[in-house]
Amino acid sequence: MGRWEPDARQRLETAAIELFVEQGFAATTVPEITARAGLTTRTFFRYFADKREVLFGGDQAAAAAQRMLAEAPADVEPLALIVSGLRAVAAERFEGRRDDLRIRRDIVNSDDGLRERDQRKRSVLREEVRKAMVARGVDKVTAALLGETCATLLFVSVEEWLDQDGDRPLADIVLDTLASLRVVLS
Template structure:
């Protein structure tokens, strides 16, 4: 048996080409592997099923918890969140606008994938909340910070994908944070 370079990447590219061309439901694993020039056995070495091509395991909640744990002591939870979101934006999204947009369109077009996406969001929220509770943050505050962090991330992602191309996603995170702060300031001023 020969080693195939970038088999996972080839499978992902083939899957998204097919999802885009014929839809998620109409695409089969044998079609994906044929397009990638690989075997079905190779596909199942990397992915449990075709949904996993879209959702790539549970690495994001683990990364979030690790980042929270590794943050210096004494930092404000919101500062940790903003730093983490900027880092994720630069490391995971920069230079991948078209690819991320294609994945997002596939998810939005398929109800079972939207449900899975919602579960992934909930898992990420739980991981962030637990990470802050483990740092000694009050559980209610940790829940608010977690919900806010995940909401901010998704608002930034949508704004980055639908806004003018060429913007850094980290800058869009800052823009969305500014909107949130303006709303909170307005609320405080009106109270």
């Protein structure tokens, strides 16, 4: 394969994941990733700031959440808006990727720095939802609770979904997780 082929990003990602599984995240170097992908180190850094970005891919989810909340009709209840958004994200970004996401979860869980980065990603989502809710006119405390709820629903639901076998959609698990949260809070 030539190094200028259009699938360079995917080749790099595949090579990195394979190496992370084979020898661990910390032991894998960018030159090893690029060698396996048949590309240059310079090409790697065109797509990724560092090897962690192969797993996390930036914070597009938080930006998408903020955009969705800003564009939603003003009369939609905040929690209904969050649940609707999470179900849409589940269908668009997660469905069909369970096996890949299980592998990525295992890699993240194997490294303290990656677990910390995962927590930071959760924090960014929580903060973006909080800010978007405040912009919608929700009071500070409620907006903070909604941000926490959104992040909790997403991360708990994804973990449950990844732990299950079968073809149950993540969007359905989001609803079940919300129902469990309501029971706990009542």
